[in-house]
Amino acid sequence: MIRISIDAMGGDHGPEVILQGLLRVAERRPDARFQIFGHEDAVLPLLEQLPRLKEISNFIHSEVAVRMDDKPSQALRQGRWKSSMWKAIEAVKSGEADACVSAGNTGALMAMSKFCLRTMADIERPAIAAIWPTLRGESIVLDVGATIGADAQQLVDFAILGAAMANALFDIEQPTVGLLNVGVEEIKGQEEVKEAGRMLREANLETMHYHGFVEGDDIGKGTVDVVVTEGFSGNIALKTAEGTARQIAEYLRAALGRTLLARLGYLLAREAFESLREKMDVRKTNGGVFLGLKGIVVKSHGAADEEGFAAAVELAYEMVRSGVFEKTRSTLDIYHARRPVALAGAASNA
Known part of the structure; x- marks a missing residue:
């Protein structure tokens, strides 16, 4: 099984587009499994409507969502340990996930990825x-x-x-x-x-x-x-x-x-x-793949629709598989x- 952690609070369109994208990946990549991080009020009602996705996913509540206009330093200072973005990255560091995907703030995602995973020697x-x-x-x-x-x-x-x-x-x-x-x-x-x-x-x-x-x-x-x-x-x-x-x-x-x-x-x-x-x-x-880190992180375009986000997740999948x-x-x-x-x-x- 290839395990991918997902920041469900990133992007321009909210968790619904992200979950629909994951459902498309599940249909095409039956060995994919997901750890979904987000606020329970925003994500769980949507996940309940997708039993196929819920069956192969583990949801983890996160109190904070990094905003698209947050400065990287601000997001790193305020979002560490509590945000869905940080927790999704940390799942890769701990070995609970093989790769991380987020459609959130690019600068914040890069700053958190470098701080959490560190760069290769x-x-x-x-x-x-x-x-x-x-x-x-x-x-x-x-x-x-x-x-x-x-x-x-x-x-x-x-x-x-x-x-x-x-x-x-x-x-x-x-x-x-x-x-x-x-x-x-x-x-x-x-x-x-x-x-x-x-x-x-x-x-x-x-x-x-x-x-x-x-x-x-x-x-x-x-x-x-x-x-x-x-x-x-x-x-x-x-x-x-x-x-x-x-x-x-x-x-x-x-x-x-x-x-x-x-x-x-x-x-x-x-x-x-x-x-x-x-x-x-x-x-x-x-x-976009963040290369040079001690772990795999993929950044989806913030404006991506369901198919676009699915493509980013499938890229992470292929990075792990290959x-x-x-x-x-x-x-x-x-x-x-x-x-x-x-x-x-x-x-x-x-």
């Missing part, structure tokens, strides 16, 4: 990794919002974390990794990015293939399996892609309903349009055993 800052649909299938992009600004070593750490995730989730023995840059030429970009490139080349890890620099359009092309950047540019790229998908969907909807001939064309090509809508559905890729944590630890051990050599090589090339 030699990892200074965790990263948020997102699954990105591409022309070739799927890739992983990180960081998409946890670390604003990153030095060369942190970018290298992100590359290692992302490669381990791609190895586990996509079953790729040696994932290709690229550093997001303003051009593919080695002379372009910020010094931190160029330094990280030199360090990755020098490390020459068997667990990944360092491709070099990639540009923004390479993300959608699927040029590499893992795209590495710092959180400011990564978050902008993510929000831009989500907004563009919704924009194109609106354009298509308006165009197909404009004339009788257009509506007829839609009916004739309905299967193709349904396939396109499926590929552009941002709900299918909802969920052994991402163990593979990440193994890859980090290999790299840091070689780190002095990598740093020396990078310094000589500087």
